[in-house]
Amino acid sequence: MKKLVLSILFIAFCTTVFAQVSVQEKQALIDFYNATNGENWNSTWELNQPVSEWEGVTLENNKVKGITLLFNNVEGTIPSSIGNLSNLETLELSFNKISGELPTTIGNLTNLEVLAFNGNNLTGAIPANIGNLTQLKQLHLSSNKITGNIPATVKNLKSLEVFNVFDNQLSGILPTDLAQNNNLEELMVAENNFTNPEMFSIILLSNSGATLDLTKEPTITSPANSIIAIETSDDE
Secondary structure (H helix, E strand, C coil): CCCHHHHHHHHHHHHHHCCCHHHHHHHHHHHHHHHCHHCCCCCCCCCCCCHCCCCCCEECEEEEEEEECCCCEEEEEHHHHHHHHCCEEECCCCCEEEEECCCHHHHCCCCEEEEEEECCCCCCCCCCCHHHHCCCCCCEEECCCCCCCCCCHHHHCCCCCCCECCCEEEEEECCCCHHCCCCCCECCCCEHHHHCHHHHHHHHHHHHCCCCCCCCCCCCCCCCEEEEEEECCCCC
């Protein structure tokens, strides 16, 4: 009986010590590494080492919770299998050389709180199913080459505190539902081609209780705890 107890304890110990992320999550990370020229990153991953030792990867209870690789020479496209990292809370890939479109599988990351791709070479449209990310607090997509409209599904992002799409090639209307988000603290949408920035500003600042001054273009400023930058037309 004593030997049996010791054997069970040894197995439990080994399971704790050697536990790793799931095969699916590890493969998603390897796909990302391969698709983005991982061998030439500034800080690369040793794929023969445990995932817990991979630079910029945060684990919790053997689940991938975060990927943070700023200024890391990450170059290439984001594979669709990124959507298999369903426990991800932070995806911070700003200031790299990522190109192509955001895959629609981004919408599978329903636990995501921070999505950041500032300063890359992203093209195409923002996926409509970004509205699935109901836990999202920060969206950073500035200084890319993103086109199309802001999807109406952003109205579902009730937890959003930062919305940053500054310096892209976006067009159409700014969704008024976004302006009515009471949690929004920072909104940066200048250097795009939106058709309703003035009306959006009125709704946004009215909702926040700020004083609107249309004589100060192109930036309209809200109370001290908020940063709002909205480009107005040149002929005002």
